[in-house]
Amino acid sequence: MNQAFFALLKSMSESLRDLLPIILVIAFFQLFVLQQSIPNFIDILTGTFFVVLGLTFFIYGLNMSLFPIGDSMAHAFARKGSVGWLLLFAFALGFGTTVAEPALIAVSKEAAAVAANAGMIEQLSSARHSYATNLRYTVAVSVGLAIVIGVLRILRGWSIHYMIMGGYLLVVIMTSFAPEEIIGIAYDSGGVTTSTITVPLVTALGVGLASSIEGRSPLVDGFGLIAFASLTPIIFVMGFGMLV
Amino acid sequence: MELLTEIVNSLRYTVYDVIPIVLIIVFFQLLVIRRPIANLKRVITGFIYVLIGLSLFLLGLEKALFPLGRIMAEQLTSPAFILNGSENALSWQDYYWVYIFAFAIGFSTTVAEPALIAVAIKANQVSAGTISVQGLRTAVALGVALGISLGSYRIITGTPLHYFIISGYLIVVIQTFFAPRMIVPLAYDSGGVTTSTVTVPLVTALGLGLAESVPGRNALIDGFGLIAFASLFPMITVMAYAQLAAFRAKH
Numbered sequence: 017m018n019q020a021f022f023a024l025l026k027s028m029s030e031s032l033r034d035l036l037p038i039i040l041v042i043a044f045f046q047l048f049v050l051q052q053s054i055p056n057f058i059d060i061l062t063g064t065f066f067v068v069l070g071l072t073f074f075i076y077g078l079n080m081s082l083f084p085i086g087d088s089m090a091h092a093f094a095r096k097g098s099v100g101w102l103l104l105f106a107f108a109l110g111f112g113t114t115v116a117e118p119a120l121i122a123v124s125k126e127a128a129a130v131a132a133n134a135g136m137i138e139q140l141s142s143a144r145h146s147y148a149t150n151l152r153y154t155v156a157v158s159v160g161l162a163i164v165i166g167v168l169r170i171l172r173g174w175s176i177h178y179m180i181m182g183g184y185l186l187v188v189i190m191t192s193f194a195p196e197e198i199i200g201i202a203y204d205s206g207g208v209t210t211s212t213i214t215v216p217l218v219t220a221l222g223v224g225l226a227s228s229i230e231g232r233s234p235l236v237d238g239f240g241l242i243a244f245a246s247l248t249p250i251i252f253v254m255g256f257g258m259l260v
Numbered sequence: 261m262e263l264l265t266e267i268v269n270s271l272r273y274t275v276y277d278v279i280p281i282v283l284i285i286v287f288f289q290l291l292v293i294r295r296p297i298a299n300l301k302r303v304i305t306g307f308i309y310v311l312i313g314l315s316l317f318l319l320g321l322e323k324a325l326f327p328l329g330r331i332m333a334e335q336l337t338s339p340a341f342i343l344n345g346s347e348n349a350l351s352w353q354d355y356y357w358v359y360i361f362a363f364a365i366g367f368s369t370t371v372a373e374p375a376l377i378a379v380a381i382k383a384n385q386v387s388a389g390t391i392s393v394q395g396l397r398t399a400v401a402l403g404v405a406l407g408i409s410l411g412s413y414r415i416i417t418g419t420p421l422h423y424f425i426i427s428g429y430l431i432v433v434i435q436t437f438f439a440p441r442m443i444v445p446l447a448y449d450s451g452g453v454t455t456s457t458v459t460v461p462l463v464t465a466l467g468l469g470l471a472e473s474v475p476g477r478n479a480l481i482d483g484f485g486l487i488a489f490a491s492l493f494p495m496i497t498v499m500a501y502a503q504l505a506a507f508r509a510k511h
Contacts, residue, residue: 034371034372034377035372037364037367037368037371037372038325038365038368038369038371038372038458040368041361041364041365041368042325042328042329042332044364045332045336045361045364046328046332049336049357049361050332050335050336050341052335054328055328059323059324060323060324060328061324062263062320062323062324063319063320063321063322063323063324063325064320064324064325065320066316066317066319066320066323066324067316067317067320067321067324067325067372068320069313069316069320070312070313070314070315070316070317070318070319070320071313071317071372071374072313073309073310073312073313073316074309074310074313074314074317074374075313075374075377075378075381076306076309076313077305077306077307077308077309077310077311077312077313078306078310078378078381079306079381080302080303080305080306080307080309081302081303081304081305081306081307081309081310082306082307082310082378083378083382084297084298084299084303084306085285085297085303088297088298089285089288089289089293092293092295093293096292096293098292101288101292105284105288105292108284108287108288109281109284112280112281112283112284113280113281115280116276116277116280117277118273118277119460126484130481176444176445176448177436177444180436180448181433181436184429184432184433187429188422188426188429191422191425191426196481197481199421199422200421200481200482200483200484200485200488201484203421203425203484203485203487203488204484204485204486204487204488206452206487206488206491207452207454207460207487207488207490207491208460208487209452210375210452210453211277211375211457212314212374212375212378212457213277213278213281213310213314214281215375215378215379215452215453216375216378216379216382217281219378219379219382219449220382223382223386227386233442234386235383235386235387235442235445235446236441236442236444236445237445238386238445239383239445239446239448239449240445240448240449241449242379242448242449242452242453243445243448243449243451243452245452246451246452246491
């Protein structure tokens with residue numbers, strides 16, 4: 017019991033160390049640059065305590081659950097040898113975790129507002145709603161495809177270099193044809209799709225797959241799934257902007 | 261009492277968020293893999309820890325850091341603060357506190373980003389300790405810090421976003437050929453993981469605040485794009501970190 021308590025204290029102090037920079041930055045700017053006292057001090061204190069506690073629990077649970085699940089499913093699929101199911105799983109994981117992502121919902125709403133202001137769609141709430149929904153599904157499908165492509169790459173042992181570079185080349189080419197209003201949103205949508213729970217799961221899946229297939233290195237072949245998941249939304253959202 | 265309701269609410273949102281993931285895992289586990297998960301009890305306990313942890317984390321951010329960070333972003337970008345009594349037209353140098361703030365907040369929020377911690381732990385395990393957790397996180401955080409400062413400069417000067425992004429990609433492509441092979445996939449990945457729970461809300465507030473207060477900028481067009489900077493520059497710094505390490509090992 018005592019030992020567990022000390023382990024908890026230790027990981028809490030690590031979490032505190034992780035958060036210390038933010039606290040220092042905010043305190044410095046608040047006190048020296050903006051020269052204002054910190055409002056709602058008690059709220060800030062409880063909030064910071066929650067953040068520390070939450071990060072501690074998250075990291076602790078990560079090693080018990082998300083990593084082992086991703087890893088064991090990767091091994092099970094590799095043993096089973098059915099590529100079809102694995103790819104379906106990859107798509108479902110990418111699509112399912114993205115479509116309900118709050119950050120994505122927020123971004124697609126803003127994008128609909130931009131499109132309406134630019135006269136690309138009508139200034140009606142129904143038009144904006146359907147634009148936002150379509151955009152959200154576009155991004156979710158693109159992330160699903162990204163994980164499928166990434167998993168295929170691990171299975172086949174393709175080099176990631178040329179795939180990502182090709183992807184960026186496509187982004188560059190599409191940038192010159194896409195409507196200007198959509199470009200910023202498209203670039204940003206690549207960053208918002210990968211949530212805190214998806215990342216560990218997908219990383220464990222990739223590394224698990226690479227380590228259960230002979231001739232693959234977990235480091236060289238196992239990573240890279242997230243990279244695809246941040247690249248394809250840019251392409252798809254620009255494509256969406258060009259079509260709509 | 262009120263606090264308890266807030267905790268329950270936060271937990272509920274997190275649970276809604278992960279329901280699709282749980283359903284997908286259960287579906288494939290039961291119908292396709294058809295094998296019990298090893299240490300099921302431990303996995304479920306761990307999952308509950310993850311849920312509780314994430315809920316408390318988000319609630320704490322919402323209570324403490326986000327409101328403060330947003331107010332600060334607004335104040336630092338407000339004309340009253342930047343003009344500071346002078347009547348001259350503003351040039352981009354007058355925004356120096358904005359760049360410093362952008363750098364500092366980009367660095368510090370990235371260090372606390374849970375998804376990045378997860379990837380760094382995994383990379384450390386897989387590389388048998390060659391890639392240190394702290395080293396990777398620092399390299400990524402530096403990248404985000406540089407990216408956000410440069411992104412703020414872009415909003416202030418109004419330079420088109422794609423000039424920066426395309427030159428950034430060009431650097432990534434060139435580095436890819438020279439960086440140690442094992443770091444490349446990890447570097448590409450770190451672009452995507454940097455921007456989630458902690459960084460996005462604060463950075464978005466900064467971008468929108470800037471685009472609203474700098475004369476001649478449109479919040480809807482110029483306010484976006486900071487996230488793109490934050491995902492591009494970590495690739496450059498992570499590869500640079502590995503290149504530097506390889507260079508020092510050689511000499």
